[in-house]
Amino acid sequence: MTQLEELLAGWIPRQRWFAGKGIPIDELTVESQHVLITGLPGLRILVVAVSQEGAADRYQVLLGLRPAGTLGADLAHAEIGTAEVDTAAGAKPQWCALYDAAHDPELTAEILERLAGSTPNGASANAVRFRRLPETTIRTGLRSLVLSGEQSNTSLVYGEDYVLKVFRRLWPGHNPDLELTAALTGSPFVARVHGWLEVDLTDEHTATPVPTTLAMLQEFLRSATDGWVLAGTSVRDLYEMPDTAPGDAGGDFAGESERLGSATASVHRELARALPTDLLGPGAVTELAESMVERLHSAADQVGELKPYTARLRAAFDAFAELEEPLPVQRVHGDYHLGQVVRTDAGWVLLDFEGEPAVPVAQRQRLSSPLRDVAGMLRSFDYAARYQLVEHPRAEELTGTARAWARRSRDAFCAGYAAAGGIDPEKHLTVLRAFEYDKAVYEVLYEARHRPSWLRIPLDSIAALAGGTPSTQ
Structure with a gap:
């Protein structure tokens, strides 16, 4: 490795955006460098290839260069290291402080x-x-x-x-x-x-x-407030008066949920007009259901707490596989939840249509049912209602309140979505249930790996969605 590559190999694993945390780096190479500002201070865009366990990923680094020893306190937290670098064509290499230039407004x-x-x-x-x-x-x-x-x-x-x-x-x-x-x-x-x-x-x-x-x-949306923050505030206020029905609480979220459902349906309609659409026949739907079943069994093998529910989840996926009518598909958001929307003075705005960043672009561009996005938001309502109960001293007492808030928000969102011309979720419960369960299975695996204390959130949701108590089959 060059000096730069050695420094990057030590710095990249510590970054929040690095996807390979906990896995040793086999090889790191700077695949390309693009100089935007020559000399010092300098700016370059690097494309860095990182190999781990036989797989290679590419990352973008905005590389800043300043004379060694001159990095001020405002950039010290962004430092990558010190190396000898060619700062300009034909110039003698210089010892430079290298850092993440995203933090350098100059x-x-x-x-x-x-x-x-x-x-x-x-x-x-x-x-x-x-x-x-x-x-x-x-x-x-x-x-x-x-x-x-x-x-x-x-x-x-x-x-x-x-x-x-x-x-x-x-x-x-x-x-x-x-x-x-x-x-x-x-x-x-x-x-x-x-x-x-x-x-x-x-x-x-x-x-x-x-x-x-x-x-x-x-x-930049100056007046924007994160949807997750707004929902969390509504739930927190309700928890202060647990004997009050969600609709009677001062911070009732149902109106916002209905408006968000309407905005979501409008975006889906516009995407269907602007980009390709299709209909999935029975064979394609069966393949989709089989992939859900495969993810279920893989997750259950890794998270034993999921196994009691596999029979009921499998039944929902099997029902989806037997769908007789064609399934309309189009481009959708792909990773839709309350953290991907903001409330402005003018209304709701949807953000981050990137989909799942860990999935190749070609897969993220595949057409899907708009009910996949609906299911993602419904799961998010459930998370917003339950996450504040993790290690809460009154968690058992407030569980019913959480479920009531989530149900009211779900119903309002679906009503707003249908009224604005979207597929009526209540008339396509087999499809909606399959996407909800599939998302919940993903959540179980994620929480088991990253936030074990939150594992009860998707597990309790699965229990409720599947009819209360776990199946013993």
Whole structure:
């Protein structure tokens, strides 16, 4: 390894967005470097290939360079290390402090400048290309700030105007977040796209270069409040008066749930108009159900607490496999929950159409039933109702209150979704139940691996959905 690669091999596993935590790195190579600012301070975009247990993943690193020993206190937390680097063509190598440039507003200003078209983009083969939507004007001179809380990506807010989402894990192809949000341009339910960065990456299956999204610039929603936060506040207020019905509580969430259901249906309709749709016949539905059964048994083998419920879950998947009518499919959000929506002064806005970042782009682009998104949001209501009961001293007493809040929110969301022209979930319970159970099985596996204290949330939900007590079959 080079000095840079050795430093990255020690730094990348500590980053929140690194997907291979706990697995030794077999090999790390800098696949490509793209210089945006030469000299010092300097800015480069690196595509880094990381091999672990025979599989390779690519990651994007915004690399900042400054003279060794000059990294100030405001950038010390972003330091990668010190190495000897060629800072400019023909110049003598210098010892430089290397760091994550996402945290350096002096350098990230260059990205905004290039997106605005204020500097040449040098869009030659294999170079980073800066794209701007037609008839879009981008303001420059805005200072950036990294948003906290993200895990799979890094978002930079420029002033109060834009947010730049930097995709950390890279898969060849146009990121679905860009693809779907751009298709929804003009919708009041999404944040407007202004531009994006892309580079060619080689697809390992076809050995051909494929335009790949590095980052996306969107409108920053100044008045936005996270849907998960709003729902959690409603539940917390209700827990303070457990003898009150959810509909009588001051922070009742049902109205917001209904409006969110309506916004979701509108987005699904617009996606169906703008992008391909299809109908799955019985054979394709059976294959989909079989994949659900496979995930169920795999999860049950790993999490013993799930085994008592496998018979009832399997019955729901088998019922789905026997569906007689064709199943309408289209492009959907793909990872839909309360953390992917925000409430603004104007209403609900849907975010993060990326889907599951750990899945290749080609798989995320597959058509699916819009009820998959509905099921994801219904599961999220259940989580919002129950997560505050983890280790709560009055958890048993408040369980009924949690279920009542979740049921009221579910019913309101489904009513709003159907009223706005979406598939009526109440008339397609076999499909909805299969997607809900499939999501709950995923949650069981996730919680067992990452948050064991939360495992009861999906298990209790499965018990309730499946009829109360576990099956002994």
